[in-house]
Amino acid sequence: MILLEAQTPSTATVVGLGIGTVFFGLICLIAICYLLGFIMTRVSKGKADKEPATVNAAPAVNSAPASEPIVNRQELIAAVSAVIAEELGQDVEAIRIKSIKKL
Secondary structure, eight states: OOOOOOOOOOHHHHHHHHHHHHHHHHHHHHHHHHHHHHHHHHHHHHHHHHSOOOOOOOOOOOSSOTTSOOTTHHHHHHHHHHHHHHHHTOOGGGOOOOOOOOO
């Protein structure tokens, strides 16, 4: 029996097969996600047709009456304006709070 000598693949072949495998796998994952999204949309539409929609609102929590004044109002305004300025990436002086109401 004659043994043939094995040839090693070139670097370009290995890189091409690796990249091709990765992109093929990603395309398959995208297709699976679209398919599952389509199936779940169909299932949820079927359930929505059978059952009437009910809205469950969260119960209102009244921790304090609305007539009670806000304690340390200036500190509250300073803290709220500092948070808003940080989130917007602006200086605190660029923010003007016109009113604060207790919910």
